[in-house]
Amino acid sequence: MAKDKDYRQMIHTARWAALRRSVLSAHPLCERCLEQDRTEAATEVHHICPVEDAVAYADKRRRMFDPSNLRALCHNCHVEAHKALGRAGKAAAIRRNEEQTRQVIERFFGKRAET
Numbered sequence: 462m463a464k465d466k467d468y469r470q471m472i473h474t475a476r477w478a479a480l481r482r483s484v485l486s487a488h489p490l491c492e493r494c495l496e497q498d499r500t501e502a503a504t505e506v507h508h509i510c511p512v513e514d515a516v517a518y519a520d521k522r523r524r525m526f527d528p529s530n531l532r533a534l535c536h537n538c539h540v541e542a543h544k545a546l547g548r549a550g551k552a553a554a555i556r557r558n559e560e561q562t563r564q565v566i567e568r569f570f571g572k573r574a575e576t
């Protein structure tokens with residue numbers, strides 16, 4: 462996944478390091494593995510809503526540091542979570558494009574027919 466420069470800057474802050482540590486000490490076991498009755502040490506912290514999907518810097522920051530947007534995962538589950546996000550992200554991008562195309566057509570061709 463391409464990481465943008467705001468993300469790279471925030472991931473290297475002391476604030477993120479402290480938050481990451483506190484998430485991992487509150488959840489020493491992978492949350493996704495636990496749901497599937499496996500016991501695996503959590504080693505990574507996942508952002509449920511991807512930080513770099515936000516457009517405005519303030520929104521990126523909110524997602525980055527929002528404890529409710531974080532999940533403690535093992536490496537394998539983190540990889541799987543991003544694979545799932547990639548699939549969902551592609552489908553959402555296609556839907557967004559189709560909707561924008563529809564609006565453009567309506568605006569430039571639909572309205573002109575009325576005047």
Ligand SMILES: [Zn+2]
Nearest residue numbers: 491494535538
């Ligand atoms: Zn796991």
